[in-house]
Structure formats: structure tokens, C-alpha cells
Amino acid sequence: MNLRLNSEFGTLKAVLMHRPGKEIDRLTPYNKDYLLFEDVPYLEAMQKEHDFFTDLIKQSTGARVYRLHDLLIQTLSNRDILERLFNDALKRNRLTHLKDQILERFSTAECATALTAGLKVHELKRKIPNLPNSELMDYAFVIPPSPNLYFQRDPMAITPGGIIFSSMKMEGRQREADILRVIFENHPDFREHVKALYPIMSSDNAPSIEGGDVIVLSSKAVAIGNSERTDEKAIYQVAKALLGEGPVERVYEVHLPKKRQYMHLDTVFTILDENLVLTYPDALNAVLQTSLYTLKEKTEEKVHIKRQVLNESLLTVLEREIPHLEVLSTADGNPDYSMREQWFDGANVFAIGPRRVISYNGNLHTNRALRNMGVEVLEIPSSELSRGLGGPRCMTMPLSRSRV
């Protein structure tokens, strides 16, 4: 596994996923907006849907499915890493002084759960009855939860030139990228293969970028959404790293309207084969501007890149990069359904191989249009999974695909 990906649709060989856990039960009507959910999901049903998704991937591709929780437990066996992650998690509520007491009493598995599902004061009091911080309310979080972890697409992105570790925009997601980076840089299955392109230093204060905004067009071209979540300064730095590293020669910055329903570029289009893309037509029309970054000069010490504003639509850019492009619209462009199916991430299917996708079963019109185009559509149940406003692509981090 070399942790470089040249396509969005080569047959899947390995993927990282997170089975929703206790962090979902932390959602309430009062914190769901801050934690970026549309509703409060029912965990057991959500887990069933997610297990169905994972089994389907295994059966249909034979791919290895890594689970975040297992990787985290394995990585936490290193004491320095454990301390570092707890320091970071406790720092946000200025509670780092509790770290040693927690680590003394929690098993490694409990530590992994606390890092993902968060930790409440009353849970800690059960372990440490004479907890000194009496001013803390029982229902308050000592460590905040990360309910968006099942959207494994977002905390990083794998490109033809290496890995972009995200610097996540929304406060409720910021720790996710730190957890992923620590795993990839330390776990024996991955650490030798990590070429980190971004952030250059630590992720604190780096301009924001999220994995859902990064789409590999080919081994030579990458598109990045300038979106609600990804900042143009981050795109510039990532473009510089990618173009300096090779083999990528063109990085496109795609300006999306800064709206929740278009939060990432992958809510607007996905690539299903060497010449087939699925798009949400309203969003294509709403793309305000596209810019192209290319290499100007590279010396031993410096990489210079140039930026060119293109007066062309995203579609024109895609047509140039993808020969003989066929474009399919969500809900087949039917105005009665395309907006509804976009809300359930109709365009966000997960390609497990050329013209083979996994899609939410609720997106009836999109799935029918895909089949009419000769695409094999494997459906997954979606009542609970969709409440976080992300689709099958958002829930997967492909680690290895066959070369196309």
C-alpha cells in the first residue's frame, strides 16, 4: 500500500471506515447544529446500516476494511502518543491537569472511546469519585465528542503525490484530523508510506481544508473546492506542495457557493469511471469561478507556482481533463427530485470500481438514471446515516485502489 491514489474509481483494495459509536448518542436537539447534524440519529439502526455498508464493500470487492477504532487502540499502545492525544483533547476545555488521573484509571480501549465519543463529568466521577473540579456540571463534557467521525473522507485526502491532512474548519470536527494524522504517522501498516503534503507544521492555525473538497481527476490533475470548509490559502499551499512533489501538474480551485448543502466539492460531483461523472446540475451552474495552478519554476530550495483565473465553467474544466466525458445529473435532472436527492447526497456515491457504485437507497431517481447509463448500483439503507448530511463517498477513506 503506497498511500497514493491516481483515481476515484479504480477497483477498491483497502478502505478506512468508522462504525458509528457512542459519540452519536451524545447528540441532542440542543447541540446538533453545532455538531453539524440535521437531526438526532438512532444509534442502533445507524450501526446496522453502517454494518450493511461495510459488508457490502467486503463482499463486492474483497477489499480490506480498516476500522478506525481498532487502529486507534493499536496506536495508543505507545504511551507518548496516548499522552499527546489526551493533552490535545483536554486542552480545549482547559482541563489538561486531569490527564494523569484519567490515564491511570482508563484501559486503552476506554481511552480510545473517550477520544472519539468524548467524556462527561459524571462518567469521570464514576472512576474518580473525589474529582476536585466541583464547579463542573455533571452533564458537561471533559472531552467533547466527535460524532462526524463516520465521515472518514474529511479528516484527510490521499492524492497522487501524497497525503493532505485536513485542518478542519468547524470547531466540532477539529480533533478528527489530529487523530488521523497520529494514526497514519505511527501505525506500522502506514507510517513508512506517509508523504505528508499539508499542513507543513502542526495543524494548529493552518488555513482550513477538508478531504471532501479534494477530488483526484487523474494522476496529473486534482480539483479542490474553495468552499464553506476550505480556504483559498490552504489551496495555494496544497497546490504548491502537490506541484512541487509531482506527478500532479494541474490543481484546479473550484469556487463553490458557501452554503451548507454544497459544503464540500464531493456534494456536487463524483467520478464513476474514466469518462463518467455524476453531478448536481444546480451546483454546476452556481460555480462562480475556477482557477488553475501550475508549476512556474522549481529549484533545489524553492517551488514557484502560478495561478490563472479561468473564465470557464466547472463542466468545461472537466471536459478538458476527462476525454469523452459523459455527464449524468442527479435524479436525471428532474427538477421535482434533484433538489431532494441532493439533500440526501445523491451526487455523493462511492465508486468501488469503474462504473460500480454504492448509493443510498432513498435516491431512487438518481439510482435509476445511473443504471440506465450502465452503472452497477449497489444500494445501502440510509434513514439514519443520512442525518449527518453526508453520503457513501463521505463515509469512506479509500487507501488503495487498482491502477487505472
Ligand SMILES: NC(=[NH2+])NCCC[C@H](N)C(=O)O
Ligand atoms: N465529504 C463530505 N461531504 N462530508 C460530509 C460531512 C457532513 C458533516 N456533518 C459535516 O457537516 O461536516
